Structure formats: C-alpha cells, structure tokens
Amino acid sequence: MGTADRSRETIDRITRAAIEMFSEKGFDGARIDAIARLAGVNKATIYYHIGDKEALYRLVLRIVITDTVAQIESALASLATPQEKLRAYVRIFARSAANNPGMAPIMMRELASGSKKLPAEIALIYGRTIDLVTEILEEGMKKGVFVRVSPLLIYVMVAGGVVLYHLTDPVRARLAVEAGRHYEVEESEDGGIIGEIEKIIMNAVMKPQKL
C-alpha cells in the first residue's frame, strides 16, 4: 500500500468522524479533539492533512452537498416525463436524507447560520437542487400536465418536509414515551413514507384530470 492510499484512508476516517460530529453538535459545538478521537487519529494529523477546523468543516459541506446532488442528478438522467422525474426527485431526495443521516442537520445548521461558511462554488452546487426542480416543473407546465406553481416553493416543501421529518425524529420519540403521544405516519400499502410524500406532491402539482 503506497503512502497515497494511506493518506486517503486517514482523510476518509477523519471526514467520516467530522460528518458525525458536525451533524450532532454543529460547527461550534463539535470538538476537534472529539473528531480526532472518533477517527482514531491524533489531532495534529487533522491539521497535517486537512487544515484548521473551518477547512475541515468546508470539506464536510462539500462532500455532503456534492454527494446529494450527484445522486439526484444521476437518478433523473434516465427518466423521460416530468411526472416520472418529479416522483424520482422526491424519492431520491428522501432516500438520500435517510441514508446520510448527517446531511439534514449539517445543511440546516449551515443555512441557519446564514450560509456564512459555505464556499461560493459549493453554494452553486447546492443551487442545482433547486434548478432541477425548476426544470422539471417548467417542462411539466409547458406540457400542460402540471398546474402553475412556484418551483422554489415546491423545492422548499419537498426538501424542508423530508428534512424536518428526520429532524423531529428524536422529539417525536420522546413525546411517545414521555407523554404517550404518538406522531407517526401510518404507512400505506405502497411505498411507505416516501411514497406518501410523493403522493402529496403529485396531488399538489398535477393538473386535475377531466372525469
């Protein structure tokens, strides 16, 4: 194993640990020492390979955002109709949020801080998530299958909905055990939660069918 591979392995361990810590505690709450410990490396190794805390944080933002966008884009590539694409967008976004538990908290916190630490190039990539919805909806509106809606609002409702669903997980769990109040989605036969969100969104944008 060459030294390059070893480096890559180390950097990987560091970024994984950083994603976990930043997502749980945020930039200010996360401790460099804790990240190092979790990654199983010495603190100085982080500074050697990556740089200071903010550089590490920017790296995490880059990874999380580019991954998400890449997943969505590749999933849409093969599809034809705007209906299929919109469904797929929702599905992939939701799945991606479920598989990368760090994504939602990290993005929300960064946005809540005014995106001050988000580098311009990455902001641009983030913008793609909105562009994609816009393209899909405009195509659908032009073809007359979708009603006139604001793409930005559809985006925030899909993304915000998926994210908030995951973020409220802990409170909802607490309310269930502490107060016996159960907040959960009663899973329908097909598709589970993701399918439900799909359904709601399609309902909202599809032009009503003549009966």
Add this chain to the structure above:
Amino acid sequence: MGTADRSRETIDRITRAAIEMFSEKGFDGARIDAIARLAGVNKATIYYHIGDKEALYRLVLRIVITDTVAQIESALASLATPQEKLRAYVRIFARSAANNPGMAPIMMRELASGSKKLPAEIALIYGRTIDLVTEILEEGMKKGVFVRVSPLLIYVMVAGGVVLYHLTDPVRARLAVEAGRHYEVEESEDGGIIGEIEKIIMNAVMKPQKL
C-alpha cells in the same frame, strides 16, 4: 417604577438579545458576553436573573415555542370549516415565521441537536403544532372534503417548507449576486408567497371536485 418592573424590563432586554444571538449562532456559538453586551447589561446580571447559559437557552425555547403555538391556536379558534382552518394554519405559521426571525433557526438547530435541551413540558407544547394539523385534517377527512393524507407529513411539509424558505434566504441572495442565479417566488396577484403555499397545500389535500 417598582423593582418588579425594573426586573421585568431587564429580563426582557436579555431574552430579546438572547433570541437574536442564539438564532444567529446557536447555543454553542453564542457568547454570554455578547448577549450581555447586546442587552446592555453586565454579564452577571444574566446569572442573577436567569441562571446559567443553558437556563437562558431553555427560556428562549419556551418563549419562541409558546408564542408560535399561542398565535396559531388563537387564530384557529374562530374558524368553522376544516378548509378555512387549514388555510389559516398555513397563513399564521408563515406569518409567525416571518415576524419572529429567530424562530426558524432556533427550532431547526435544537431539533438538529436531537432536542436534547428541550424540556419535556415545552416539547409537549411543540407537539401542539402537530396536533392542530392532525385535528384539522381528521375533521376534513371525516367530512369528506380532504383526501386521506398523513397529518404528520402535511405538518412537516408546511412547517419545513416555510422554515426552509426563510433559512435559504441568505444563500439565495448570494447566488443572485455572485452567480446571477435568481431563486425567488414569482408573486401571484393574490396573497404573495403565503398565498402560494396555501394554494399548494390545499391542492394537495382537497378531494378532487366533480366537474
């Protein structure tokens, strides 16, 4: 002016400053000294009246959450049909997020941290925001005006959408000036952004009208 009034004024100044700082920087990023300076009081005054940083933070959570819930509940009280109520819910929630700029960031960050610092009683009050949607939707479904949907999902899409809309404000502004990419809602004649969200949600839940 009695000593009680003076206290109340001071506490008020402190909490206002705390809401601002906690919403901008989060619990770990906010500095007690900065809050004191912003409130125009000595740091020790905060400890005297309120307690340590976490007590102040809990107080802020209590204020932000109870205010929001109170506004929504009072607005719904006078309305009769589930359609009116759902519309009002969206409207008030959106308006409340617009008027209290601290609410969205503070709630999102706290949820992102697993709601660890949210006291049980306040979690319960927060749950009301979901209960209200549930009650409205169940009434509408029973009356046959709404399709079958998951109240929790409608809640996360409304709240998440409104919140994400506000949180993305800074990035969207940056993308406009830095990259010439404009992400904004083209305001329709009636109701502006809030009206648009209302429309989308009503579309999603209304049972299709026979033509």
Add this chain to the structure above:
DNA sequence: TCTGGTATCAACCAAATAGTTAAACCAAAT
C-alpha cells in the same frame, strides 16, 4: 541496510469563555 520523505504522535501553549464574587448602587419605606 541505509536514507529521505511522508505521516503520526505526545506534549505544550495562548486565547477565549462560562461562571463567580464582593463591592457599589439605587429606590422605596421608615
């Protein structure tokens, strides 16, 4: 086996920051 560069580490440091304390202050009641 030696050597040179790369990677890792333990120990250290300076700055920042939450929290404390004892003194000063103020306003109302006597």
Add this chain to the structure above:
DNA sequence: ATTTGGTTTAACTATTTGGTTGATACCAGA
C-alpha cells in the same frame, strides 16, 4: 436622612479548546 432589599457592576478565575511543535515511526527505493 437612614436603612434595607433587591439590582447591577468590574474584576477575577478555572477550564476548555483550537492550534503548534519537535520528536518519532513508517515505508519505499537505492
């Protein structure tokens, strides 16, 4: 005017924490 209670303050402290450094381990090529 004096006292008394609550209120505010400047100055201080203990600790945490991001970041550095010089020494050490590793490993590929000569």
